[in-house]
Each structure stands twice: as structure tokens, then as C-alpha cells.
Amino acid sequence: MVYGSYGFVGNLVAQEVLDRNHNHNRGRGRDREIDMVLAGRDREQLTAQVDELGVPGRVFHLGDPDLIDEALTDDVDCVLNCAGPFSNTAAPLVEGCIRTGTDYVDITGEIPVIEGIGERDSDATDAGVTLLPAAAFSAVAMDCLAAHLSDRLPNADSLELGVDSLRPPSIGTVRTVIEGIEDGGAVYRDGRLEYVPAAWRTREIDFGRGTRSAATMPMGDVSTAHYTTGIPNVSVYAIAPPPARLALKSHRYLAPLLGSTPVQKGLKRLSGLVREGPASWSRKRGSAYLWGEARADGSNGERVVSRLLTPDVYVVTVDAAVATAERVLDGDTEDGFQTPAGAFGPEFVLDLKGVEGFFDESTPDSDSRTVDVPS
Ligand SMILES: NC(=O)c1ccc[n+]([C@@H]2O[C@H](COP(=O)([O-])OP(=O)(O)OC[C@H]3O[C@@H](n4cnc5c(N)ncnc54)[C@H](OP(=O)(O)O)[C@@H]3O)[C@@H](O)[C@H]2O)c1
Numbered sequence: 001m002v003y004g005s006y007g008f009v010g011n012l013v014a015q016e017v018l019d020r021n022h023n024h025n026r027g028r029g030r031d032r033e034i035d036m037v038l039a040g041r042d043r044e045q046l047t048a049q050v051d052e053l054g055v056p057g058r059v060f061h062l063g064d065p066d067l068i069d070e071a072l073t074d075d076v077d078c079v080l081n082c083a084g085p086f087s088n089t090a091a092p093l094v095e096g097c098i099r100t101g102t103d104y105v106d107i108t109g110e111i112p113v114i115e116g117i118g119e120r121d122s123d124a125t126d127a128g129v130t131l132l133p134a135a136a137f138s139a140v141a142m143d144c145l146a147a148h149l150s151d152r153l154p155n156a157d158s159l160e161l162g163v164d165s166l167r168p169p170s171i172g173t174v175r176t177v178i179e180g181i182e183d184g185g186a187v188y189r190d191g192r193l194e195y196v197p198a199a200w201r202t203r204e205i206d207f208g209r210g211t212r213s214a215a216t217m218p219m220g221d222v223s224t225a226h227y228t229t230g231i232p233n234v235s236v237y238a239i240a241p242p243p244a245r246l247a248l249k250s251h252r253y254l255a256p257l258l259g260s261t262p263v264q265k266g267l268k269r270l271s272g273l274v275r276e277g278p279a280s281w282s283r284k285r286g287s288a289y290l291w292g293e294a295r296a297d298g299s300n301g302e303r304v305v306s307r308l309l310t311p312d313v314y315v316v317t318v319d320a321a322v323a324t325a326e327r328v329l330d331g332d333t334e335d336g337f338q339t340p341a342g343a344f345g346p347e348f349v350l351d352l353k354g355v356e357g358f359f360d361e362s363t364p365d366s367d368s369r370t371v372d373v374p375s
Pocket residue numbers: 004005006007008009010040041042045062082083084085086088089107108109134136137138139170171172173174176177276277313314317
């Protein structure tokens with residue numbers, strides 16, 4: 001079941017499943033079809049999609065546990081949740097999956113959501129279900145890079161990861177960012193998740209196409225990389241040119257205001273002006289450069305750096321989400337809370353279309369300057 005199937009990413013996911021089924025019927029790709037059902041809360045939008053794609057659909061809201069259970073019981077083996085902000089949708093669907101013995105996958109990049117799903121580990125294990133959040137660009141690509149670095153330096157105690165990809169977001173991503181805008185930043189420090197100011201640290205990083213300014217960001221990769229590798233200190237950076245850094249830093253003083261109801265309403269209204277999502281031509285041309293550094297400061301200061309090059313964020317998201325759902329349906333995952341690389345290993349990202357890597361220490365180390373920003 002693809003829940004949120006008529007959203008921007010949900011619709012691309014549904015079409016990707018149909019393409020893969022088509023390939024299967026022509027003797028290519030996977031050895032079995034996916035029997036897909038579309039789902040969401042809005043009857044009109046779902047009906048239009050059902051008519052267009054010729055696939056069955058199921059309408060249900062997430063406010064009523066009985067309706068969720070009814071929709072999942074019997075014939076649904078796995079839910080792929082594409083309905084974000086996931087702070088509103090993950091918990092009711094995860095609980096429904098645990099009650100009905102259904103595996104759960106989503107594409108969240110929200111730290112509190114991943115942490116919340118992690119807390120359901122033992123109940124999911126008892127129920128015999130897999131909970132695998134963040135099966136998208138963030139966190140599959142970075143999580144696999146983190147696992148690769150951890151394999152290269154097993155005694156690492158600090159992990160810094162970064163992404164260089166400037167692209168217009170979809171409206172759903174804008175809404176999700178607005179929803180979490182009050183939280184600021186987050187890092188793992190000494191094995192504990194800590195909420196820190198926005199752009200807490202800045203760093204000059206060579207992502208593989210020259211050095212660029214980057215700042216720490218509260219991406220879900222902070223949590224997944226920590227759970228996958230067990231490394232106690234994890235920070236995630238994204239490129240942030242000086243004007244963006246200034247805006248991020250002013251967030252510290254504006255956060256209470258940004259979280260207030262009238263400002264949230266205004267921001268959400270403004271988000272309605274954003275296009276639905278990046279067009280097909282833009283997705284074909286996009287790319288992302290990922291960088292990661294593991295350090296073992298306790299011993300003799302060992303340091304390893306690796307990089308990864310991927311297609312566009314939305315292309316990777318769709319490919320990663322469907323590939324993850326396929327592996328879960330094939331029974332390739334353990335029960336309980338899983339991270340992408342924890343479940344499938346670091347090489348998983350290399351199976352996705354157009355991903356190149358891992359490039360180990362392939363560019364000069366001009367990127368080791370970290371700057372703490374005074375709070
Ligand atoms: N981790 C990553 O790398 C990554 C990459 C891309 C996208 N994402 C995330 O994926 C999410 C979806 O993005 P998108 O571009 O597809 O957004 P979108 O076009 O706005 O679609 C969102 C979908 O979620 C549904 N939805 C939202 N709130 C709901 C609720 N409370 N109950 C039931 N359904 C609800 C919407 O249905 P209605 O129309 O009925 O509201 C719609 O079908 C966003 O949170 C985005 O940040 C993550």
C-alpha cells in the first residue's frame with residue numbers, strides 16, 4: 001500500500017512500481033510483480049489517480065485507529081508511507097502496522113519522527129513487523145556512506161557528513177520544513193541526541209567539485225547514521241552560502257516567533273505559491289554530491305574521507321523507496337526498527353540507478369576546517 005499516493009512523491013512512487021511491474025511482464029528486472037493498492041485521505045484526489053493508473057485505491061483518514069486497522073488487515077503486507085509532514089502521519093500508521101502485523105516503510109527526513117519510530121522497536125519486534133523509516137534520498141544515500149566509513153574506520157568516534165545539492169524543493173518538503181521550523185538544529189553528541197541552534201557549526205567542505213561553505217542541518221541522517229554505525233558523535237552539513245547562513249543564524253532569535261500559530265499559518269499560505277515539485281527535465285539533470293569523514297580522535301587521530309555522487313534528490317528518493325519496499329516484501333529485513341544501511345548494508349545505495357562511489361580519499365584534504373559559531 002502506498003499511503004499519500006496522490007502527493008508529488010507518492011505519485012512518482014506509484015508510477016515507478018507500475019514501470020517495474022511492466023518490466024517484469026516483459027521478462028526484465030524483478031522476478032515478481034508488486035500487487036499495489038493506492039491510499040490517502042482525500043476521496044476526490046485518490047479517485048482521479050485510481051482512474052488514471054488503473055490500480056485499486058482505499059480512502060481512509062489517520063484519525064481513527066479502527067479505520068486504519070480495517071484498511072491494513074488481511075491483504076496488505078507492507079505500507080509505504082509517502083504522506084508528509086510525517087510528524088502528522090507516521091505515528092498512527094506505525095501503530096496500525098504493529099496492531100495488524102504489517103511492515104512499515106516511509107520517506108521521512110524528520111529527526112523526531114525517526115527517533116519516535118526507533119522507540120517502537122521492541123513492540124514491532126514482538127509483533128513480527130519491520131519498521132524502516134527514511135527510505136529516501138535522506139537517509140539512504142548518507143546512511144550507506146556512513147556505514148561505508150564505519151567499515152573503513154571501525155573505531156571511529158566521530159562522523160561528519162555533508163550534502164551539496166541545491167534544488168527547488170517540492171511543496172510537501174516546504175510544508176515539512178515549516179512544520180519543524182521551531183526545532184532549530186540537532187546533532188548526536190556522546191551518544192545522545194542534542195537539539196542545538198540552527199547552523200550550529202559551519203565548515204568548508206570539498207564535496208568533490210571544489211570547496212564550499214556548509215552549515216549543520218537537522219536532517220534525519222543525523223539519527224540514521226548514529227543508529228547504523230553506533231558512532232556517538234554525528235553531525236550533518238548541507239551547503240549554505242553566506243546569505244543562507246545569515247538567515248539560519250537569525251533563526252535562533254526568530255524561532256519562537258516562527259513557531260507561533262499566526263506565523264505558521266502565513267508561512268503555509270505562502271508555501272501554496274511554490275510549484276508542486278521539480279519538473280521531469282529538472283529531475284533528470286539534477287545531482288547530489290555527498291561527503292563524509294570519520295575520525296578516531298582517541299587513538300592516533302586517524303581520519304578517513306569518502307564521497308558519493310548521486311542523481312537528483314527526487315530520483316534517488318523514488319528509486320530508494322521502491323527498492324526498499326521490494327526488499328521488505330521479499331522478507332530481506334529483520335523485525336523491529338531498522339535503518340536503510342543497517343538493513344541492507346552500505347552497498348545498497350550502489351544498486352540505485354546512476355549512483356557512483358564510493359570515492360575514498362580521491363580529492364585533496366582541503367576540507368578539514370571546522371568553525372564553531374558562538375551561541
Ligand atoms: N527524506 C527525503 O529525502 C525526502 C525526499 C523527498 C520528499 N520527502 C518528504 O516526503 C513528503 C512528501 O513530499 P511531497 O513532495 O510528495 O508532498 P505533497 O505533494 O504535499 O504530498 C503529501 C501527501 O501527503 C498527504 N498528507 C499530508 N498530511 C496528511 C495527513 N495528516 N493525513 C493524511 N495524508 C496527509 C497529502 O494528502 P492531502 O492532499 O490529502 O493533504 C499528500 O498526498 C514531505 O514530507 C517531504 O519532506 C523526503
